[in-house]
Each structure stands twice: as structure tokens, then as C-alpha cells.
Amino acid sequence: MKNESTLKLDLFLRSTPDRHLQRTAVVMMGSSKPDILWSPHHADRYVICDSELSLYRIGAVGTSEAKAGALLLSEETAATLLAINSDTPYMKCVAWYPKHEPECLLAVGQANGRVVLTSLGQSHNSKCKELVGKEFVPKHARQCNTLAWNPVDSNWLAAGLDKHRADFSVLIWDISSKYSPEAVPAEKLRLSGDADSGMVVTKPLYELGQNDACLSLCWLPRDHQKLLLAGMHRNLAIFDLRNTSQKTFVNTKAIQGVTVDPYFQDRVASFFEGQVAIWDLRRFEKPVFTLTEQPKPLTKVAWCPTRMGLLATLTRDSNVIRLYDMQHAPTPIGDETEPTIIERGVQPCSENVISSFAWHPSTQNRMVVVSPNRAMSDFTVFERISLAWSSTTSLMWACGRHLYECTEESAGGGAAEKDIATKMRERAQSRYGHDTVQLWRNHLLAGGTDPQLRSLWYTLHFMQQYTEDLEQRQQGNKQSLIYSGIKNIIKSSSGTTESRRCWKGSDRPTDVAQYHSEERSLALQLCGWISRGPDIDVEPFLKSLEQEGEWERAASVALFNLDIRRAIQILNKGASAEKGDLNLNVVAMALSGYTDEKTSLWREMCSSLRLQLKKPYLCVMFAFLTSEPGSYDAVLYESRVAVRDRVAFACMFLNDNQLPRYIDKLTNEMKEAGNLEGILLTGLTKDGVDLMESYVDRTGDVQTASFCMLRGSTPEVVKDPRVQCWIENYRNLLDAWRFWHKRAEFDIHRSKLDPSSKPLAQVFVSCNFCGKSISFSCSAMPHQGRGFSQYGVSGSPTKSKVTSCPGCRKPLPRCALCLMNMGTPVSTCTGTGKSDEKVDLPRDKKLAQFNNWFTWCHNCRHGGHAGHMLSWFRDHSECPVSACTCKCMQLDTTGNLQPSDNV
Numbered sequence: 001m002k003n004e005s006t007l008k009l010d011l012f013l014r015s016t017p018d019r020h021l022q023r024t025a026v027v028m029m030g031s032s033k034p035d036i037l038w039s040p041h042h043a044d045r046y047v048i049c050d051s052e053l054s055l056y057r058i059g060a061v062g063t064s065e066a067k068a069g070a071l072l073l074s075e076e077t078a079a080t081l082l083a084i085n086s087d088t089p090y091m092k093c094v095a096w097y098p099k100h101e102p103e104c105l106l107a108v109g110q111a112n113g114r115v116v117l118t119s120l121g122q123s124h125n126s127k128c129k130e131l132v133g134k135e136f137v138p139k140h141a142r143q144c145n146t147l148a149w150n151p152v153d154s155n156w157l158a159a160g161l162d163k164h165r166a167d168f169s170v171l172i173w174d175i176s177s178k179y180s181p182e183a184v185p186a187e188k189l190r191l192s193g194d195a196d197s198g199m200v201v202t203k204p205l206y207e208l209g210q211n212d213a214c215l216s217l218c219w220l221p222r223d224h225q226k227l228l229l230a231g232m233h234r235n236l237a238i239f240d241l242r243n244t245s246q247k248t249f250v251n252t253k254a255i256q257g258v259t260v261d262p263y264f265q266d267r268v269a270s271f272f273e274g275q276v277a278i279w280d281l282r283r284f285e286k287p288v289f290t291l292t293e294q295p296k297p298l299t300k301v302a303w304c305p306t307r308m309g310l311l312a313t314l315t316r317d318s319n320v321i322r323l324y325d326m327q328h329a330p331t332p333i334g335d336e337t338e339p340t341i342i343e344r345g346v347q348p349c350s351e352n353v354i355s356s357f358a359w360h361p362s363t364q365n366r367m368v369v370v371s372p373n374r375a376m377s378d379f380t381v382f383e384r385i386s387l388a389w390s391s392t393t394s395l396m397w398a399c400g401r402h403l404y405e406c407t408e409e410s411a412g413g414g415a416a417e418k419d420i421a422t423k424m425r426e427r428a429q430s431r432y433g434h435d436t437v438q439l440w441r442n443h444l445l446a447g448g449t450d451p452q453l454r455s456l457w458y459t460l461h462f463m464q465q466y467t468e469d470l471e472q473r474q475q476g477n478k479q480s481l482i483y484s485g486i487k488n489i490i491k492s493s494s495g496t497t498e499s500r501r502c503w504k505g506s507d508r509p510t511d512v513a514q515y516h517s518e519e520r521s522l523a524l525q526l527c528g529w530i531s532r533g534p535d536i537d538v539e540p541f542l543k544s545l546e547q548e549g550e551w552e553r554a555a556s557v558a559l560f561n562l563d564i565r566r567a568i569q570i571l572n573k574g575a576s577a578e579k580g581d582l583n584l585n586v587v588a589m590a591l592s593g594y595t596d597e598k599t600s601l602w603r604e605m606c607s608s609l610r611l612q613l614k615k616p617y618l619c620v621m622f623a624f625l626t627s628e629p630g631s632y633d634a635v636l637y638e639s640r641v642a643v644r645d646r647v648a649f650a651c652m653f654l655n656d657n658q659l660p661r662y663i664d665k666l667t668n669e670m671k672e673a674g675n676l677e678g679i680l681l682t683g684l685t686k687d688g689v690d691l692m693e694s695y696v697d698r699t700g701d702v703q704t705a706s707f708c709m710l711r712g713s714t715p716e717v718v719k720d721p722r723v724q725c726w727i728e729n730y731r732n733l734l735d736a737w738r739f740w741h742k743r744a745e746f747d748i749h750r751s752k753l754d755p756s757s758k759p760l761a762q763v764f765v766s767c768n769f770c771g772k773s774i775s776f777s778c779s780a781m782p783h784q785g786r787g788f789s790q791y792g793v794s795g796s797p798t799k800s801k802v803t804s805c806p807g808c809r810k811p812l813p814r815c816a817l818c819l820m821n822m823g824t825p826v827s828t829c830t831g832t833g834k835s836d837e838k839v840d841l842p843r844d845k846k847l848a849q850f851n852n853w854f855t856w857c858h859n860c861r862h863g864g865h866a867g868h869m870l871s872w873f874r875d876h877s878e879c880p881v882s883a884c885t886c887k888c889m890q891l892d893t894t895g896n897l898q899p900s901d902n903v
Contacts, residue, residue: 036358041100052086055120073378083121095147099154102128109144136173140164148217152225160214168207169214216258221265231255263308271298306364320345348379391736424703433707452676483712485683493519504563520651527648552617616640643677674698684713702726710753738900767805815864860886
């Protein structure tokens with residue numbers, strides 16, 4: 001009913017055209033803090049309630065829904081006031097009818113304990129007209145604290161009241177019930193204050209919680225919504241309406257704001273002062289966990305209806321809403337388990353204190369907040385972006401309900417270069433690094449397109465080749481010198497001789513001085529210019545360059561060996577070859593006019609025009625011909641020329657003072673740049689590790705670093721922490737890619753090159769009675785003529801069977817499937833067939849067939865032959881032993897994984 005002041009205010013509001021002035025007038029009247037409530041069946045409508053009810057419609061800015069004079073909630077949305085209801089004074093709580101019809105029916109709990117049904121706007125529904133204005137009156141007047149509609153039986157409305165010593169505090173009303181005047185005294189009817197006695201109901205459907213106060217209520221979505229959770233004065237109580245005499249309760253102070261997680265019906269949140277308690281209804285003795293206590297008292301907690309496990313909390317006089325993400329901890333595993341909760345705070349509006357908030361019922365992570373002066377804000381909580389980068393370089397990230405995947409595009413057509421992880425994975429599949437006979441072929445296994453890898457593997461190939469020669473000649477003292485690199489080889493040089501040779505095919509002498517020594521010849525061999533043997537002959541190298549179509553490089557090498565006719569011949573041949581460059585004929589013509597006269601026109605023109613040549617080897621040819629004797633910087637510092645060619649040139653034309661200085665300078669450049677061509681200079685030494693470290697820092701290629709440093713390095717170098725780090729990271733990569741066979745091959749390869757890395761035996765089969773290792777006992781009995789292979793690891797059915805411990809002669813365990821004692825070869829057991837043969841790994845020179853291995857479950861301790869166990873778990877999930885329900889194979893996280901590499 002409206003009193004006189006309310007009627008005057010209504011007349012004032014209806015006569016005021018400006019909506020902002022209407023809202024300001026209402027705020028002046030209200031003294032309580034406003035709350036906000038979303039419509040359960042209209043995603044664009046909500047109610048602000050304090051001293052009156054105000055219905056708003058939210059819409060995008062600039063649309064017909066957001067009319068002129070609408071309140072701006074954000075940059076994209078605005079709210080339009082649709083209706084105001086001030087018929088229900090002394091409001092304490094409001095609940096919106098859960099069903100679609102009647103459309104805008106609300107229940108209002110008042111300070112005197114009455115519950116009044118009211119509506120917003122004009123409704124033409126007959127049921128709504130019958131219900132609006134209906135009042136539900138308790139026996140004794142006291143404040144109504146909370147209301148909750150039953151979501152299934154929508155006629156049921158639960159009300160929580162303050163304590164009264166002679167009355168119940170939880171009343172469940174049936175809004176469809178009729179008033180019976182015989183059941184209520186005339187005094188009660190007269191005190192109700194309503195002329196229409198048929199609109200007053202005083203008999204509740206259920207009365208619960210006697211002599212106690214109820215501060216919060218919620219219906220539990222179990223057992224057909226017949227369970228009601230109530231926050232009483234000192235306990236949380238669950239009332240079962242099918243048997244009201246039974247009640248489940250737990251003593252706690254956290255009795256306010258009880259609310260159920262919409263995505264996990266057994267999880268409930270409640271709060272007391274600044275602390276939130278999370279309950280599991282299946283273990284209702286104590287909270288599963290409590291959230292971090294806030295310095296100020298809480299005013300509201302609410303689960304997000306569109307996001308699993310997201311709880312929002314608001315404290316008094318705060319402009320920050322705290323969010324707790326509990327999606328990773330839905331159930332407690334044990335008493336000692338502390339679930340992981342991600343906490344963060346959001347600030348919907350920086351200026352105003354937040355009075356209340358409400359999650360949007362359908363739009364993900366969206367909420368509307370309201371301040372004490374009714375200033376509203378539309379806000380979306382942005383999800384934390386979770387990134388997951390797989391070992392195969394696929395990138396996935398999750399944001400809200402969306403899952404995005406980003407895969408690497410194949411290189412080519414202007415696309416970006418492949419990631420190094422992709423390259424290493426492809427190289428591992430092609431057995432990169434495992435060709436130990438023809439080492440140079442490893443660069444082809446890597447794709448054959450990287451010049452640095454080509455140089456590296458050719459360097460290692462030459463080092464291995466000449467080390468084998470020294471072994472045959474029994475010169476072991478020089479073997480380590482080869483792997484120490486040209487830098488150390490040159491430093492040990494002695495007995496250098498100088499000679500002046502004529503141009504080949506010409507009797508004319510030249511001023512070019514060449515230097516020779518045994519160490520320089522070895523350096524030329526490592527550079528690949530001359531082959532093995534005592535003869536210094538570059539012709540095989542020139543022919544190999546011609547076969548590969550490297551005409552300019554071949555011509556320059558011939559010229560550096562003072563064979564100008566051979567260089568001209570190569571250039572002419574290159575010009576006439578298929579897809580050859582006709583300009584090579586012009587270069588050959590220019591070379592044919594060479595003269596060593598310093599003042600000649602030829603020298604002057606070549607000196608000025610050589611820099612315009614785009615191909616580096618042609619440029620250094622003319623630089624060599626026009627340089628002063630002993631001054632070849634234009635050749636030595638041409639970075640586009642291969643390092644091995646520059647080093648070979650230096651070994652031929654620099655004296656003992658110039659050569660070490662140049663090699664040291666070039667080595668430092670290679671180390672700083674991480675250029676693998678520098679391994680020719682540093683060798684597999686500490687300098688080589690420094691160079692490789694720069695290379696790995698630049699590229700991340702731990703695969704090449706691992707294989708390279710295992711080739712011929714000294715034990716001190718291999719034990720370097722950096723080298724061990726690269727090796728272990730590469731092994732971890734292979735495991736992450738599920739290349740388990742490849743990783744095993746790498747371990748075998750590593751143990752051959754580095755015997756100290758061979759792992760000790762890690763697993764022994766020991767007797768259950770005497771505790772002795774069966775394998776050790778077998779190896780310690782040579783007089784019996786039996787090896788370890790006969791004790792459960794040999795696949796040959798012709799060998800004798802040993803089914804007892806060699807130490808104490810107790811029988812070995814029996815296989816759970818064939819019931820034969822362990823130690824019996826699988827091939828002699830009944831029931832084995834082709835299915836078992838498939839389990840056997842097709843390996844050459846096996847130590848033992850996998851079928852016969854001892855296999856057991858660490859949980860139930862049952863087991864048998866590995867072949868039988870694998871056969872069984874192909875078709876079954878539980879243990880083969882009767883009455884054992886252990887799911888053995890599923891206990892291992894990698895039990896069902898298959899290797900990605902094909903062996």
C-alpha cells in the first residue's frame with residue numbers, strides 16, 4: 001500500500017520529463033545501499049533496488065534500445081529506465097520469479113517479515129494479475145533477511161527471518177495457496193491492514209528452523225530441488241522437505257551469502273566477515289578450504305553463471321572485486337590436499353565505491369556494478385590467457401571458451417624460416433648425426449642447404465680421415481693435434497721453407513712467395529684442398545668442385561696454386577655448361593691478359609673494376625693478381641669467401657709471423673659470431689666449446705652441438721658443463737617428441753664415443769626370499785655353463801630353463817597368464833602365438849627378447865612375461881589375476897603412449 005509521501009513522490013516523478021532528475025530524486029529518498037538483480041529470462045534487463053525498484057534495459061550505444069537520455073554504462077553499452085515501483089517500502093531483500101511467465105514478478109521481503117509479490121510494468125498475464133499484491137505474513141513480525149524461489153517448483157518461495165523464541169525462522173510459502181478465513185482469527189485479519197483479505201496468506205507450506213535466525217538461503221540442485229541449504233545463526237543446515245524431521249548441519253560462523261556453484265552442484269560458498277569458506281556437500285564436516293581473509297567485511301559473493309569455478313567477492317567500501325579461479329580443484333583428493341586457486345582483483349570503475357554487482361546470466365564473464373549513488377558500469381572480466389607450446393612447435397592458447405591453435409607454416413614461398421625445433425625434429429627422423437662412416441653425409445641428412453653445417457661435417461670428416469691415417473702409421477702423438485684445430489697445428493709448426501714458383505704452363509718467374517711445412521700441409525688437408533698422401537695435388541679437389549658446379553671457386557683455387565691456364569679452362573667450361581654464366585668467358589678473357597708489370601693498364605683497370613664484381617671468388621681472383629707480394633688483405637678478409645678457402649690461402653702465402661696473427665684474429669671472429677666454419681680453426685677444444693656456445697645461443701641447435709662435441713673431443717671437453725647441458729637437453733627433446741628409440745640410439749652412439757657416459761645397470765631382478773640379484777648370481781656361476789640369458793631373458797627355446805633362484809633355489813614367481821615360472825622362455829609357453837611375436841622389437845644383435853622380460857605392476861605386485869602382459873592389456877583394462885581390480889596399465893601416464901618415431 002502507498003502512503004501519502006510515496007504518492008506525492010510518484011506524482012513528482014511522473015511530472016518530471018528528465019530521467020536523470022527522476023533518478024536523482026529517488027537517490028535522495030533512499031537511505032540503503034542499492035543492490036542489482038538480473039532478469040532470469042531477459043538477458044538485457046535488470047533491476048536496481050534500494051528504497052524502490054527500478055527496471056533498466058541495457059543495449060548498445062546508438063541503437064533503438066538505448067534511447068535519448070539513457071545512462072552510459074561503458075563505451076559500447078547504455079541503460080534505459082523502463083519502470084519504477086515504489087509500492088513496497090521497507091525492502092530488505094528481493095527475489096525474481098524464475099519462470100518466464102509471469103514475466104516481471106518479484107518477491108520483496110520487508111522489515112516486518114512480510115513477503116509481498118509485486119511487478120514491474122504492465123502485465124496482461126492473468127496469473128500475474130492474480131499474484132501481484134499478494135502478501136505472506138508470518139505469525140510474529142520480524143525482519144525478513146533472504147528469499148529464494150525454488151527453480152523447479154516455482155510456486156515455492158523460501159523466506160529466512162530473524163529469530164523469534166516462539167516461531168520458525170525458515171518459512172516456505174506456496175504462492176498459489178488460497179486464504180482460508182476459518183483458520184485465522186479475526187484480530188490477525190484486521191491487523192494485516194489489507195481490505196482484500198484474499199490477498200493475505202498466513203499459513204506457510206513448511207516451517208523449519210525453530211528458535212533460530214536465518215541469514216541466507218539457497219535451493220540445492222539435487223534430489224529434485226527438495227533440499228534447502230540455510231545459513232542459520234551458528235550453523236549451516238540442510239533441510240530435506242521429503243522428511244522435515246531430519247536435518248544435516250555443521251557448526252560454523254560462515255553462514256552468510258550461501259550460494260551453489262552452478263557447474264558443480266556439491267560445491268557451496270559462504271562467508272563470515274572477511275573470510276569465504278568453500279564447502280563440499282559430500283563431506284560436510286568442515287570446509288574444503290577457506291580463501292584468504294580480507295581486511296574488511298564482505299558484502300557479497302557470487303559464482304559466475306557462465307564460467308566454471310569462478311567466484312567473485314566484494315568487500316565493504318571497496319572499488320575492487322576479487323576473483324578466485326577454482327576450476328582446477330573441483331573436488332578434494334585427500335585431507336592433506338591443498339587445491340590450487342588463482343586469485344586476482346578487477347576494478348570495474350576507478351572512481352566510485354562499489355555497492356553491489358551482478359553477473360550477466362548468459363554473456364561470458366560480464367557483470368554490471370552499481371555504486372551507492374546509483375552510478376552503474378558495464379564491465380567484462382577478461383580471462384587469463386593460458387599458453388601451451390607443444391614439443392612439436394604447435395602453439396595453443398585458451399581465452400574463455402575459445403581455444404586457438406597456431407601451427408608453423410612450411411618454409412618457402414616467402415614464408416618465415418622454420419623454427420629450430422622443427423628442424424631438429426626433422427633431422428632426428430632422418431638419423432642426422434648417426435652416419436659415423438661418411439661423416440660429411442650428415443649435412444645432407446640435415447637438408448644440405450646450410451653452408452655452416454656443410455663446412456662443419458666436412459671438417460669433422462677430414463679430421464676423422466687423417467686421424468685414421470695416423471693410427472695406421474702409428475703416429476698416435478699427432479692424433480690429438482688434428483682434433484685441436486688448425487690454430488694449434490700452426491702454432492706447433494717448425495721448419496717452414498719458402499719457395500718461388502713460376503706460373504704453370506709459363507716459363508716466366510713470379511714474385512709470389514709460397515711457404516711449405518708438414519703442419520701447413522696438414523692444414524691444407526683439413527681444408528680439403530689436397531687429399532691424403534705425400535703428394536700435394538689440388539686436381540682432385542678441382543674436379544669435385546667442377547662436378548658440383550662451383551666454377552668460380554674452382555677457378556680461384558687453381559689460380560691460387562699459380563695455374564692460370566687451368567683457371568681459364570675452368571671458367572670457359574663453366575660458361576659452356578648447362579645453365580652456365582656466359583660472363584665467365586669475359587672473366588677468362590680478362591685473366592688471359594694478366595701481366596705482372598705494376599704500371600700496366602691491365603693492372604690499373606682490374607684494381608678499379610674488381611669491386612664491381614658481385615661474385616666473391618671472381619673478386620678475390622683479381623685482388624690476388626693485383627696485390628703486392630705479402631699483402632693479401634683483400635683476399636683474406638673477404639667475408640663472403642668460405643673460411644676454409646681463406647685459411648688454405650693463408651697457409652700458402654703468409655709467413656710464420658703473419659700466419660698465426662691472422663689465424664688468431666679469424667678464430668676470435670668466428671667465436672664471437674658463433675660460425676660453425678670456425679671449428680676448422682678451434683677444433684674440438686675449449687675454444688671450440690666457446691664457439692659452439694655462441695652458436696647455440698644464436699640458433700638453439702643443441703642437436704648439432706651434441707653430435708659435434710662427441711666427435712673426438714678429449715674427456716675434459718666432453719665433461720664441460722656446457723657440453724653436458726646440450727647433450728641432456730637434446731635427450732630431453734627426443735623424449736618430449738616421443739622419439740624414444742631415437743633417444744636410445746643416441747645414448748648408444750654417445751657411449752661409443754664417450755665410454756664414461758655409459759650408464760650403470762639401473763634395474764635388477766632380485767629374489768624375493770634371499771634378496772640376491774638373479775642376474776648377478778647367474779654371472780657368478782661359470783662352472784654351470786649358464787649365462788644370464790637363460791634366466792628369463794633369452795628367447796631361444798632350445799636352451800635349458802631355470803625357474804628357481806640360483807642363490808637359494810627358491811622358485812621364481814609365476815606368470816599370471818601362462819602360470820609358468822619366470823625364467824621359462826615365452827616361446828615354450830602355451831597360448832603364445834603371432835600376437836606375442838608382434839611385441840618383439842625387430843632389433844639386430846639383441847641382448848634379449850623383450851617378450852621374456854620380467855614385468856610386474858608396482859601397485860598390485862602382479863605380473864608375468866612382458867609379451868603376455870602386453871597381449872593381455874591390449875584387450876583388457878584390469879589385472880589378469882582373479883579378484884584383482886587394479887588397472888595396472890592405466891597407472892602409468894605413459895603406458896598408453898606410442899613412440900612417434902618409426903623403427
